[in-house]
Amino acid sequence: MSDIYINAFSICSRLGMNREETLQSLNSKSPPRPDRVEELAGGLTTMVAPLSGALPSDLSSETRTNQITGYLLREMKQAIADTLAKHGADRVAGVIGTSTTGVEEAIGPLGQRVEKGVWAEDFEFSRQELGDTARYLQEQVGFSGPCHTVSTACTSGAKALAAAARFIHSGIADAVICGGVDSLSRLTTNGFSALDSVSPHACAPFSKNRCGINIGEGGALFIVSKHEGPWKLTGWGESSDAYHMSSPEPTGAGAELALKEAFERASISASDIDFVHMHGTATPLNDAMESTLVNRVFGTHTPCASSKGMTGHTLGAAGALQVAINIIALDAQILPPHVYDGQRDESLAQINLAPLQGKPEKPMRRMLSASYAFGGSNIAVIIEKTN
Template sequence: MNSSTSFPVFIHDCGFHSALGSEAVAIHQALQSGQSKGMLIDNEILNTHTSTVIGRVTEALPPIPQPLSLYSTRNNQLALSALLQIKTSVKDAIEQYGADRIAVIVGTSTSGISDGEVAYAEKINQGAFPEDYHYTKQELGDSANFVADYFNITGPCYTISTACSSSGRVFISAKRMLQAGIVDAVVVGGVDSICKLTLNGFNGLEALSNQLCQPFSADRSGINIGESAAFMLLSAKPSHIALLGAGDSSDAHHISAPHPEGNGAEQAMRAALEDAGLTPKDIGYINAHGTATPLNDSMESKAIYRVFGDSVPVSSTKPLTGHTLGAASATEAAIAWHILHHQLPLPMQRCVNKADDIEIALVESEQYLGGKAILSNSFAFGGNNISLIFGYSHD
C-alpha cells in the first residue's frame, strides 16, 4: 500500500544515542571501522544462564528533571540523551509555530519495562513496590508523553508500537499529519532500552546469537538485541535533507516470521519508490533490516534483488547497534542522516563467508553515496513492513 502521494518532508535536526555512542566523532568512527564499543557479551540477563551479545549504551545518561520525576525511567533518560541534541531546534520551532502546532510521535516496544522489572523484584523481596514507582512508567504512551511534557508541546501526541517497525511508522504518520495541515512540525523518533522480558522472549524463540551477529553470512545464527534513542524534527519548511518517500505493507504471513519470498518487503520498497517519485536507479545505498536470522536475510535478499538487482550496495548496521526493536527504524534513519549530512562512506558489511542464498551486492569496500538517496528497511512481527527513503533536497 502506498503511504501517500508525493510530499517531501524535511529533516531539520537529528539526535542519536546507541551502542555507537552519542557524539558525532564516535558514531562516525564506529560506522567506518565496523567496530562498536557498545556491543558487549552479557552472561547474566538470560534465564538460561547462557551468553548473548547486547548493544548497550555505555555513557552516563542525563537525569530526568525533578518536575517530571513521574517519567523517571532508563528509557526516558535514554530518550532525553538524544532529545538534548535537538533541543535548540525544537525550541526554535515552538517559538516559530506555537506549541499547539507541533506534534510528538514516538515508536517504542519496551517503554519503561526494565524499571518495572526492578520494581517487581523489590516487591517480591521486600513486600512492596518502591515509593517512586508507578505503573504508568511502563505504559507504551509514557515515552511520547514525556517528550511532549519535556518541551511543553501541546499538539497531537501519541506512541506507535508495531514491534520492530514502530519508529518507521512514525515518519509515515508525521508526513500525513503535515500534509493534512494539522501541524507545522513534528518531533519523531524511537526509543527502546534493554530489558529481561525482551531478551528472554527472543531467547525462547531461539532467535538470539551468542556471538556478534553476522547478517547475510552463511554462518549467521541469530540476532543481537540493542538499545537506542533517535529523534528528528520534521516540517514542510525546506532543508537540505528530506524524507523523500515512505512505503508500508502488512503481509500477515505469520505472527513472528516474514513471508519466505519477501512479498511484503518488496511491496513496501516499491511503495516507497512510488511515493518518492524515484526509480531503483536513484537509490545509492540500502540499509537492510538484516537481522542475521536465516529466514529474514534470505527473504530480504530475494525482495531487494527483485526490485534492485545486484546493482545497489547493501549492508546491515545491526552488528554495530544491535537490533534496537521499536527504535530500529529511527536508529537506522539517524545513520542515514549522518551519512547524508556528513558525507560519510557507506557502512561496510564485514561478511567473511557470504551465504549462497544472498544474491545482493554487499558493501565490502569503501564506497560513497554519490549524491543518490538511501532506502532503509524495517520489518516486524506480523509482517508489518516499512521502507523509508532519505536524500538531499532540491527545494
C-alpha cells in the same frame, strides 16, 4: 501534497552518543560491535549492545527509555526552541516509536510483589505503559499538539516518521518531533531467547554462521516540517503481510509492496536509490527473505548493508536509527559498512554488501531504509539530500 523535510536530528547508539561520534565509528577500520555478555534464563548467554557512553546523571529519575529520549532532546535543544518559536506550541506534534518503555524498571517491583504481596510505594505502573515515553516527550518539549506512541515492534521508529508526515499533510501540525527510542531490558533479551532468536556471539547478518540477534539500545529523533531543510523525506511505503506472527513471508512479497509504495510516492524507481539500509537481523529466515528481495528489486550492484552488526537490534528504535545513519552517511558521502564475521552465506541470493570504509562510485543523493517486524509489519523510508 507538500514536500516533507527533516530540519534537525539527534542520534545515540553503540556507534556513538552524537552524529560526530557515529560518523567516526561508521568510517572506522574497526567499528564497534555488540560486546557485553548478558546472562539469560536457563544458563544461556547472549551479547548486547549498550550505548557507547553514559547518560547525564540528572536524567536518572526516569526510566532508561525516557532518559535516552531526554538526552536526544537535549542534543536538539536549540532546534526545538526555534521550532516552537516559529510554529507555536499548539502547532507542534509528537510521535515516538518504542517497545520497552519502563518494563525493565518494573522487574524489581514485580519481584517484591510476588514475594511480599504488595507493590513498592514508589512503583508507578504508568511508567511501563506504551504511552509513557510519548507523555515524557510532550512534557519535556512543552508542545500542545497531539502526541502518541507507535509500537509495531521493529518498524516503530520508521513508522513514526511516516505518521509525522501524515500529521503535516492533514494540517494537524506544522512541525513534528518524531523518531524511535528503546532501551535494554531483561524481558526483551529473555523473550527473544525463548524464541531461539538470540546469538551468543556478536551477530553476523547474512553470514553462513548467523544464528540470531543481539539486542541493542539507543535511538534517533527528528524534527520534520514543510519548511525546506537539509534532508527531504522523499518517500515512504507501508504494508502488512498477515503471514505469520514472527516469521517473514519467504519471498518478500509483502515487503516489496512497501518498497514499491515508497518509490511511487517519491516518483522514482529502484535504480534511483544509491544505498539500501537493510533490516538484516542475522536470523536465518529474515536474511534469506531480505537477500531474495534486495536481489529481485535492486539487483547485485546497488550497495547495501545492515547496521545491526554494530548497533545490535534496537527494536522500536531500529528504523529511526537507520534513517539517522543514512543521513550521516549522505552528508559524509560514505557507505555505511556491513559488519559481520566475513563468512558470507553463498546459498543466499547475491547482494552487494558494503565494505569497511567504503566510498560510493558516484555521488549519493538518495538512500532507502527498510524495516520488517513481527506480525508482517513492513516499512521503507527514502531520504534525499537537498543540497
